[in-house]
Amino acid sequence: MKAKTHSSEYYRQMLATQDHAIKRLNGHAKIMLFARSQEIPINSEQAAHGYYVISGAVRRSAIRSDGRRQILDLMLPGDFFFVVKGHHDLTVEAIAEDTALASYPGQLVEQLAQRDAHFARELRDLAFQTLSRMQDQLLIIGGITAIEKVSSFLLALASRSAGAKSQVVLPLTRYDIAEYLAVSVETVCRSFTSLQQRGAIRLAGKRTVRIINRDVLEESSDHAGVQ
Amino acid sequence: MKAKTHSSEYYRQMLATQDHAIKRLNGHAKIMLFARSQEIPINSEQAAHGYYVISGAVRRSAIRSDGRRQILDLMLPGDFFFVVKGHHDLTVEAIAEDTALASYPGQLVEQLAQRDAHFARELRDLAFQTLSRMQDQLLIIGGITAIEKVSSFLLALASRSAGAKSQVVLPLTRYDIAEYLAVSVETVCRSFTSLQQRGAIRLAGKRTVRIINRDVLEESSDHAGVQ
DNA sequence: CGGGTTATTGACGTCCCTCAACAATGGTGG
DNA sequence: CCACCATTGTTGAGGGACGTCAATAACCCG
Numbered sequence A, B: 001m002k003a004k005t006h007s008s009e010y011y012r013q014m015l016a017t018q019d020h021a022i023k024r025l026n027g028h029a030k031i032m033l034f035a036r037s038q039e040i041p042i043n044s045e046q047a048a049h050g051y052y053v054i055s056g057a058v059r060r061s062a063i064r065s066d067g068r069r070q071i072l073d074l075m076l077p078g079d080f081f082f083v084v085k086g087h088h089d090l091t092v093e094a095i096a097e098d099t100a101l102a103s104y105p106g107q108l109v110e111q112l113a114q115r116d117a118h119f120a121r122e123l124r125d126l127a128f129q130t131l132s133r134m135q136d137q138l139l140i141i142g143g144i145t146a147i148e149k150v151s152s153f154l155l156a157l158a159s160r161s162a163g164a165k166s167q168v169v170l171p172l173t174r175y176d177i178a179e180y181l182a183v184s185v186e187t188v189c190r191s192f193t194s195l196q197q198r199g200a201i202r203l204a205g206k207r208t209v210r211i212i213n214r215d216v217l218e219e220s221s222d223h224a225g226v227q
Numbered sequence C: 001c002g003g004g005t006t007a008t009t010g011a012c013g014t015c016c017c018t019c020a021a022c023a024a025t026g027g028t029g030g
Numbered sequence D: 001c002c003a004c005c006a007t008t009g010t011t012g013a014g015g016g017a018c019g020t021c022a023a024t025a026a027c028c029c030g
Helices: A008-016 A021-028 A106-115 A117-141 A146-160 A174-181 A185-197 A214-220 B008-016 B021-028 B106-115 B117-141 B146-160 B174-181 B185-197 B214-220
Strands: A030-034 A049-055 A058-063 A069-075 A080-083 A090-094 A099-104 A167-169 A201-203 A208-211 B030-034 B049-055 B058-063 B069-075 B080-083 B090-094 B099-104 B167-169 B201-203 B208-211
Touching (some): A021 A106, A021 A117, A049 A106, A099 A106, A117 A146, A117 B069, A117 B117, A146 A185, B008 B021, B008 B030, B008 B099, B021 B099, B021 B106, B049 B106, B069 B174, B106 B117, B185 B201
Antiparallel strands (some): A030 A099, A058 A090, B049 B080, B058 B090, B167 B208
16 A cells, blocks of 8 residues: 655645745745655756755765765755755755655745845854754764664654654664764664663564653663663 | 964964954954864853954864763854853864964954944855754754764865865864764774775875875765665 | 873673575465 | 565674773972
């Protein structure tokens, strides 16, 4: 049974619930649907193109010289992000099937920012969102053990995803998680099973994590807890 | 023999050589000197306070729940950075003795940004600088082996530091490097000696690294090279 | 000179990456 | 609908890399 693709109107209604400064441009925003692994266009204008994640997930990643891929940022529903023609060769692509984005042409954003100084300021705050996300990721990756990383990752995901905090639906594969945490896929799997054996989480299906004991999970997320 | 502390006028001349959009506010900028490990004030206004590094080095770091410290960003001469009253408890402090900063009051920056849309745009680009730095760091930390991390770190430092690229003066201790790369201090040391044995670098004193063979160093900076 | 910080090297144990095999899943076409 | 195949997920064995503990050296500054 395949998930039904929603109408453009459906996504536009979801978009209306957002609370960003950008919402003032919603009238001019285009709703775009992406398949898994499909690249988000950069539209190489001068101005930085803006996107808002309605549903699904998006990753920004870079390829190392040795071929490995490192996910640099992970955008979830409710997140806003810019796409600039970076000096590095990094790609931005949809992770989940049927990822819905609202697209704000850089031209329009730039114009409004020039007219409205208050809007320009909120735009800057939006950029700090990205910075904050990357800081969190840096702290997660900087962990010593793999269980530490996976635990922090799950907690971060739980706090970012809307609704019930005790159940997290992973929008990414184990491979994506591995590339995000800079560990091998096998280690990610072993960490999951280990956390399950400790009674911290329970896997309901491959992609759904129920947080059984948050204390144990938080304890595992720092090095003292793992010992 | 202690390095002579320069006059405020000396630093102001160095500041005049900068090429940022912020230079228009140089007249209102204050020159501030910091000792090693001295914290940079946040001035908790609403507006984000701006700093330009004239000489020395600054680190932004966070303390983990297990007590370890992670350096989240490293600012070198020529870099511009903002200090916002972060939701996380992170500290910003000088690394090197006699670190000289130009301080741009958030109030003034905000005002000019409101008057001049072009300036506001350049301000946004300045924020992307920070983003770019953190992306580089994420790629470095995401490396597998320690030698990989140290090699990338040295190369990044060499490309960021002005002047002769074949000689890098480390503004930070081994401990700082360890906290930046998220590895132990001992491993940092071993990586240095290992790179020296391979003929990639040569340690001239504890804090000066001469890059003997850049090819070997670049080869060590990806995993294929380390094998 | 003396004490505190910084830097280096060794021994040891553990964690994780690699290779490998296999299971489970999902989509496609007959 | 089922067979097939690619993708995704899981578990085991083995070896190398790194963290920890420890001792010592080098350095800085009073």
